[in-house]
Amino acid sequence: MEPVDKSAGALNGDATDNYFRELVAAGEEPLLRETVGTLLINLVEGEQTSHSLVKIDKGKVAVLRRASGGEAIIQCERDLFNKMVEGRKNAMAALLRGEISLGGNLALVSAFVRLFPGPLQSQKTFMEREIKRSR
Amino acid sequence: MNDGLVKILDGNTFVVSDACGDIEASMTDPTGLFSYDTRFLSKWVLNVNGQRLNALSTDDLQYFETRFFLVPGTGTVYVDADLSVIRSRAVANGFSESLVILNHSSEQVELSVRIDIDCDFADLFEVKDALKKKGRYGRSVDDQALLLHYQRETFLRSTRISSNVACQVDEHGMSFDVRVEPHGRWTVELRVEVSSPMVELPIRGSSQKTQRSAATLARNLDTWIESAPRLESDSDPLKITYKRSLIDLAALRFEAPILPRQHLPAAGLPWFMTLFGRDSILTSLQALPFAPDLAATTLRALGAWQGTSLDDFRDEDPGRILHEMRYGELSAFEERPQSPYYGSADATPLYVVLMDEYEKWTGDSKLVKRLELETRAALKWIDKYADLQGNGYVSYERRNEKTGLENQCWKDSWDSISYKDGNLPGFPRATCELQGYAYDAKIRGARLARMIWHDLAYAEELEREAADLKRRFNRDFWIDDGKYFAIALDEEGRHVDTLTSNIGHLLWSGIVDKSKAKAIASHLMGPRLFSGWGVRTLAVGESRFNPIGYHVGTVWPFDNSFIAWGLRRYGFKEEAARIAEGILAAAQFFDGRLPEAFGGYERSMTRYPVQYPTACSPQAWSTGAPLLLLRTLLGLEPVGDHLLVDPGLPDSIGRVELLDIPGRWGKIDAFGRGRIDTDRTARRFRGKTSSTSSSARHPRS
Numbered sequence: 001m002e003p004v005d006k007s008a009g010a011l012n013g014d015a016t017d018n019y020f021r022e023l024v025a026a027g028e029e030p031l032l033r034e035t036v037g038t039l040l041i042n043l044v045e046g047e048q049t050s051h052s053l054v055k056i057d058k059g060k061v062a063v064l065r066r067a068s069g070g071e072a073i074i075q076c077e078r079d080l081f082n083k084m085v086e087g088r089k090n091a092m093a094a095l096l097r098g099e100i101s102l103g104g105n106l107a108l109v110s111a112f113v114r115l116f117p118g119p120l121q122s123q124k125t126f127m128e129r130e131i132k133r134s135r
Numbered sequence: 136m137n138d139g140l141v142k143i144l145d146g147n148t149f150v151v152s153d154a155c156g157d158i159e160a161s162m163t164d165p166t167g168l169f170s171y172d173t174r175f176l177s178k179w180v181l182n183v184n185g186q187r188l189n190a191l192s193t194d195d196l197q198y199f200e201t202r203f204f205l206v207p208g209t210g211t212v213y214v215d216a217d218l219s220v221i222r223s224r225a226v227a228n229g230f231s232e233s234l235v236i237l238n239h240s241s242e243q244v245e246l247s248v249r250i251d252i253d254c255d256f257a258d259l260f261e262v263k264d265a266l267k268k269k270g271r272y273g274r275s276v277d278d279q280a281l282l283l284h285y286q287r288e289t290f291l292r293s294t295r296i297s298s299n300v301a302c303q304v305d306e307h308g309m310s311f312d313v314r315v316e317p318h319g320r321w322t323v324e325l326r327v328e329v330s331s332p333m334v335e336l337p338i339r340g341s342s343q344k345t346q347r348s349a350a351t352l353a354r355n356l357d358t359w360i361e362s363a364p365r366l367e368s369d370s371d372p373l374k375i376t377y378k379r380s381l382i383d384l385a386a387l388r389f390e391a392p393i394l395p396r397q398h399l400p401a402a403g404l405p406w407f408m409t410l411f412g413r414d415s416i417l418t419s420l421q422a423l424p425f426a427p428d429l430a431a432t433t434l435r436a437l438g439a440w441q442g443t444s445l446d447d448f449r450d451e452d453p454g455r456i457l458h459e460m461r462y463g464e465l466s467a468f469e470e471r472p473q474s475p476y477y478g479s480a481d482a483t484p485l486y487v488v489l490m491d492e493y494e495k496w497t498g499d500s501k502l503v504k505r506l507e508l509e510t511r512a513a514l515k516w517i518d519k520y521a522d523l524q525g526n527g528y529v530s531y532e533r534r535n536e537k538t539g540l541e542n543q544c545w546k547d548s549w550d551s552i553s554y555k556d557g558n559l560p561g562f563p564r565a566t567c568e569l570q571g572y573a574y575d576a577k578i579r580g581a582r583l584a585r586m587i588w589h590d591l592a593y594a595e596e597l598e599r600e601a602a603d604l605k606r607r608f609n610r611d612f613w614i615d616d617g618k619y620f621a622i623a624l625d626e627e628g629r630h631v632d633t634l635t636s637n638i639g640h641l642l643w644s645g646i647v648d649k650s651k652a653k654a655i656a657s658h659l660m661g662p663r664l665f666s667g668w669g670v671r672t673l674a675v676g677e678s679r680f681n682p683i684g685y686h687v688g689t690v691w692p693f694d695n696s697f698i699a700w701g702l703r704r705y706g707f708k709e710e711a712a713r714i715a716e717g718i719l720a721a722a723q724f725f726d727g728r729l730p731e732a733f734g735g736y737e738r739s740m741t742r743y744p745v746q747y748p749t750a751c752s753p754q755a756w757s758t759g760a761p762l763l764l765l766r767t768l769l770g771l772e773p774v775g776d777h778l779l780v781d782p783g784l785p786d787s788i789g790r791v792e793l794l795d796i797p798g799r800w801g802k803i804d805a806f807g808r809g810r811i812d813t814d815r816t817a818r819r820f821r822g823k824t825s826s827t828s829s830s831a832r833h834p835r836s
Contacts, residue, residue: 092474096467098289106393118444133525
């Protein structure tokens with residue numbers, strides 16, 4: 001069963017699409033080198049829901065358009081997911097607010113969420129500090 | 136407990152009530168049912184015929200259950216009551232409570248029994264700081280249950296109270312019309328269930344979803360105590376303290392949602408029943424010879440949450456080990472940064488220290504291989520992110536200036552780091568013990584690199600860095616005219632020159648030059664630091680010294696357990712025994728449960744240790760202190776596949792046998808007999824604050 005995903009977000013090439021593309025293209029993600037498993041990500045956008053099955057095999061990541069399977073599930077608004085993968089929203093805080101639903105193997109979810117970047121501004125602060133320190 | 140409040144808990148869920156079992160909390164009052172840092176019941180008051188009840192006695196059965204024996208009455212005079220009420224409560228995803236009413240007369244009685252119920256859904260931090268709520272409350276009734284809920288945007292928390300007996304439920308409580316036959320009884324079972332994202336999570340394999348009965352928890356506690364080494368001793372107080380420590384450590388365990396069915400120590404009961412980097416690591420270290428699984432879970436959980444990016448609000452850096460995790464409303468709406476917060480400068484090097492010590496005891500190289508990347512990232516953090524001044528020392532300065540922590544070392548109160556004249560230094564601050572931890576982390580990281588990861592080049596690099604750090608540290612932190620190490624370097628690199636207990640941690644880390652160790656030991660045992668019970672946080676004579684100041688004069692059992700370990704490391708057996716004797720003697724005054732801290736008064740003056748008033752008891756690292764002191768007294772040191780035993784016991788303790796110590800050797804017994812006259816040791820140091828520099832003793836490592 002391979003349902004075709006026609007959600008608008010998937011065709012737009014938004015932050016989420018870019019994020020998945022880069023994750024796959026990176027070839028190997030060291031933070032996931034001990035992780036094996038599949039994670040179903042359901043992203044809701046109005047009436048539509050897009051489904052991605054993330055397969056993690058010791059650092060290698062593949063993303064499939066598939067609406068079933070997965071030892072763990074993350075479900076939230078696509079807009080929130082876009083913001084999380086851009087470092088504009090924090091996943092743990094969103095979970096506590098009830099904006100994310102989780103299921104299954106939480107160790108897998110936490111391993112995946114760790115990859116999300118921090119806020120851009122914080123990286124700028126660090127760069128400035130580095131420059132100051134090197135003087 | 137001595138504040139008149141009764142506390143029971145299971146992991147992240149706990150109930151605090153008065154001696155009758157009633158809860159009547161205000162926004163600033165710390166009673167209630169709490170789960171994942173949110174209050175789920177703020178009112179739970181039992182009335183019979185419109186009257187409150189009186190407590191005859193309270194029976195603390197176990198840490199997770201209690202029983203209240205109650206009678207109706209005025210509260211001033213005990214009359215021979217015709218009725219008694221037994222209220223039994225056990226924590227389990229909320230709690231369950233059974234009420235039994237006994238009629239002692241030969242007449243039938245008709246009673247109206249009522250429980251008033253309410254909830255403010257306060258965040259733990261709101262209770263502490265009296266903050267206002269921003270969401271909406273709601274309540275609804277269905278036939279046998281009352282549902283209370285609170286909503287702020289998508290944030291939803293609710294409590295459901297139900298009864299197994301027909302009753303009238305209204306929005307403020309439940310009423311029962313009760314008839315009890317002559318010499319008969321009436322019973323009801325009430326169930327209070329909480330709901331939040333953390334509780335709802337359908338966690339695979341977790342025991343949280345299955346109903347945790349009191350019987351299961353009791354079995355679990357028995358197994359826990361049986362699997363720990365057995366202590367035989369001439370000293371009954373020591374045996375009592377040991378048993379108390381094991382039971383309290385059991386109560387302090389909790390399950391992190393990402394590691395179901397595995398337990399790690401929380402920081403303190405009840406307000407700190409959550410993951411703290413520093414507290415969980417130090418407690419796991421103290422408990423290693425007794426319960427090594429705690430260390431394994433701590434390493435895995437903290438590894439899973441290790442920082443991966445820069446986040447100023449959370450003071451997060453790549454490789455940094457978290458400081459504190461919280462699940463309440465303020466974390467959810469980012470009004471507080473604990474989701475999690477990373478502002479700790481010591482947890483990261485200590486993570487590497489625990490990793491190595493754990494492997495030395497257990498031989499579990501598999502875990503060290505699995506967490507290789509995390510360990511390397513922690514070591515990298517020391518040089519790349521913690522050297523804020525570019526001077527080769529670990530220092531701290533919060534980036535979250537609103538809600539971050541100012542002092543990111545264990546002495547985290549505002550005035551803990553001061554100059555002799557009482558002034559406070561600016562930021563960044565490089566406290567001395569952080570350099571010791573960093574040194575130890577590099578030395579231990581090098582051992583792991585060589586033995587487990589087989590990366591010789593990395594091992595050598597770490598050893599070179601460690602040697603360089605030690606050389607610079609002994610030069611830059613040493614106060615020559617006082618013969619001790621400054622507590623910190625300030626933002627200009629100048630000495631923050633007070634004499635503090637921090638120098639004891641330096642011995643533990645091994646960063647102290649052999650030639651300076653004797654002077655440090657003399658200070659630790661001298662009259663300015665040593666009170667007779669233990670080493671004070673800040674020395675008598677310093678401007679900010681206050682015997683009941685949180686980090687500026689009190690004696691901390693946990694601090695002393697590491698200082699004693701440090702003294703042993705440099706061969707000061709008698710001195711270590713003297714500290715152990717003082718702290719263990721103090722424990723007797725608290726039925727074996729050491730408080731977080733006690734007053735830094737002279738032992739001969741007060742004759743008993745004056746407890747510092749804190750909200751948390753037991754505190755994890757105070758609970759762990761007697762365990763580490765036992766290890767230190769017996770001189771237990773894993774070497775290869777063997778456990779070295781080199782006892783140095785005070786004569787007041789007599790014979791000590793620790794049986795079935797688990798480790799890579801299987802199980803081993805250790806024996807010792809007290810031969811050290813600690814009074815003599817004490818006399819030797821009276822009136823002596825510093826001493827000459829040569830030492831006949833040699834570090835063990």
